[in-house]
Amino acid sequence: MDMRTRHYTPQPAATPVAAPITLGAADLALIEAIQRGLPLVSRPYAAVAARLGCGEEEVIRRIAALQQAGIIKRLGVVVRHRELGYGANAMVVWDVPDEEVAELGRCLSGFEFVTLCYRRPRRLPQWPYNLFCMIHGRDREAVMEKFRLMIESCGLETIPKAVLFSRRRFKQRGALYRPSAVAPATRADPIVEGSC
Amino acid sequence: MLEPLDRAIINRLQGEFPLCEEPYAQVAEELGTSEAELIARLQRLLDDKILSRFGPMYHAERLGGGLTLAALAVPEERFEAVAAQVNAFAEVAHNYQRDHHLNMWFVLATETPQRINEVIGEIERLTGLTVFNMPKEQEFYIGLRFDA
Known part of the structure; x- marks a missing residue:
């Protein structure tokens, strides 16, 4: 059997839930071991397994289970958009009537150039906006064109809105976790059984 | 290139x-x-820092952690100093200067949900400024994807 064709295809992540999922000590060790990146070697999962003192197959199985559980949202590259030539990024915010947020959120998140779309609380009087989208573009004019397209397509002409271009990026490291800090009570039942 | x-x-x-x-x-x-x-x-x-990482993207809340977006209105002449104070926290995942009265926007990622409020309190004490905390209430799914 050609080992390379042995896939462990993850199922799509379940609908988001607020509650944390119970993790075993082995899952926590794995989460910590790979959070800074996968090893750039021919058999990366075997390298991780060697570090954790378990089998390659078990590492693969656990990663697949963590993906299914929605704990790993994605396994892949994290790009630095400016370095990729996306010189402008804007946070586009809207003050949408509460009862229309869901519908407009779905409309706005449908554009391929929208990379994040969240509902967040208003902070009155300083901050009246409750729907946030990130847009990236080659330059500011490209971003503004996309902004106008969103307004037209989703019927947002009369909705109060603002475009907050970023001027400088001070820090972009991504989140790091020390999952061993998760409450011990939640560690009893691993989502994947195993000795690793 | x-x-x-x-x-x-x-x-x-x-x-x-x-x-x-x-x-x-x-x-x-x-x-x-x-x-x-x-x-x-x-x-x-x-x-070359074209990529910041190659590996897993975790769902912070499902890991039992805290995650939020927060903003500050920083007086222009204090901007550098306040940026240094904020970025010194390991929990600050990224930080952008933006064109608005609320001109500093940063993401906090913490080991526990409680830690979010602690960090916000510490930043307010250090800077004397009000932190506007705007945690995600609902996510409209897209997936982060850039055409390289």
Whole structure:
């Protein structure tokens, strides 16, 4: 059997839930071991397994289970958009009537150039906006064109809105976790059984 | 400058990375290159900071952690000093200056949900400024994807 064709295809992540999922000590060790990146070697999962003192197959199985559980949202590259030539990024915010947020959120998140779309609380009087989208573009004019397209397509002409271009990026490291800090009570039942 | 193969690699690896024994070899085959070439280029893209990371993106809340977006209105003349104070917290994942009265926007990622409020309190004490905390209430799914 050609080992390379042995896939462990993850199922799509379940609908988001607020509650944390119970993790075993082995899952926590794995989460910590790979959070800074996968090893750039021919058999990366075997390298991780060697570090954790378990089998390659078990590492693969656990990663697949963590993906299914929605704990790993994605396994892949994290790009630095400016370095990729996306010189402008804007946070586009809207003050949408509460009862229309869901519908407009779905409309706005449908554009391929929208990379994040969240509902967040208003902070009155300083901050009246409750729907946030990130847009990236080659330059500011490209971003503004996309902004106008969103307004037209989703019927947002009369909705109060603002475009907050970023001027400088001070820090972009991504989140790091020390999952061993998760409450011990939640560690009893691993989502994947195993000795690793 | 990025070569076409670099772009192809970035675009391919924003999707799912295979869970098999030799995943780089599999992706290399899909892209019509060799495993060694793929690994070398990935290493260079990371070294050159085109990529910030290659690995898992975790769902902070499901890991039992805290995550929020917060903003400050920083007086222009204090901006550098306040940025240094805020960025000194390990929990600050990124921080952007933006064109608005609320001109500093940063993401906090903490080990526990409680820690969010502690960090916000510490930042307010240090800077004397009000932190506007705007945690996500609902996410409209898209997936982060850039055409390289």
